[in-house]
Amino acid sequence: MKLLVSSFWFFLCDLFYVEAEVGENGHFRGLGPVNGDPNDRLYYRQKDYLEAISIPEAWSILDSTPKRTPVTIAVIDDGIEAAHPDLKGTVIKGYNVVDKNDDTSPRGRHGTCMAGIVGAIRNNKIGMAGILDSVRILPIFDGEVLSYSAIEDAFTYLINKRRDDVKVILMTEVSGS
Structure with a gap:
């Protein structure tokens, strides 16, 4: 199944849309943090909240997008x-x-x-x-x-x-x- 993917934030910002495959369990196939969790010192305090709204998956999409306008x-x-x-x-x-x-x-x-x-x-x-x-x-x-x-x-x-x-x-x- 194909799905037009955008995190809530990216939809609001009108940044971009990308097509990704969604598995039977509803999770995106092949999407996840590119290099694991960010190395920011306080990330452990944010992790649960950001994962709840699929921000790490959105980061993976962003990190694989070559050129973006701020x-x-x-x-x-x-x-x-x-x-x-x-x-x-x-x-x-x-x-x-x-x-x-x-x-x-x-x-x-x-x-x-x-x-x-x-x-x-x-x-x-x-x-x-x-x-x-x-x-x-x-x-x-x-x-x-x-x-x-x-x-x-x-x-x-x-x-x-x-x-x-x-x-x-x-x-x-x-x-x-």
């Missing part, structure tokens, strides 16, 4: 530590909707963590393994507490600037107006 993901949160070693080279210039400037330095740790879940460098022997590789993280600082007005300002910025063909936008829950 995808831009906007992270609307409390800032991102662009110099974090697990995000090295992935964070691009963003926007601060509160101060109307490009200072997206973190005021907390949540935004950096969210950026890491999505795009931490895999197999670098530190930190965690990000779900995607070949990404650009676009930080949008929303203040220390996300509000509806911050969301509106963030989306207005992204639409008006048509920033980097953003495919996915991640944000924390809204708690104010």
Whole structure:
């Protein structure tokens, strides 16, 4: 049986689709981590969650895809530590909707963590393994507490600037107006 395969994340990001064979047990034939588990120090904390949504299988597909264009993901949160070693080279210039400037330095740790879940460098022997590789993280600082007005300002910025063909936008829950 043939199946058009895409992990949930890749479907949302509109990255690519690939045809793969599915065995009688419903598992993909011949797909699995190319070189076993990633060597990231904290991968053991993520493994069960990532396996539950077939991310290692998606990594195998990605790793066998020769040339891919990086995808831009906007992270609307409390800032991102662009110099974090697990995000090295992935964070691009963003926007601060509160101060109307490009200072997206973190005021907390949540935004950096969210950026890491999505795009931490895999197999670098530190930190965690990000779900995607070949990404650009676009930080949008929303203040220390996300509000509806911050969301509106963030989306207005992204639409008006048509920033980097953003495919996915991640944000924390809204708690104010």
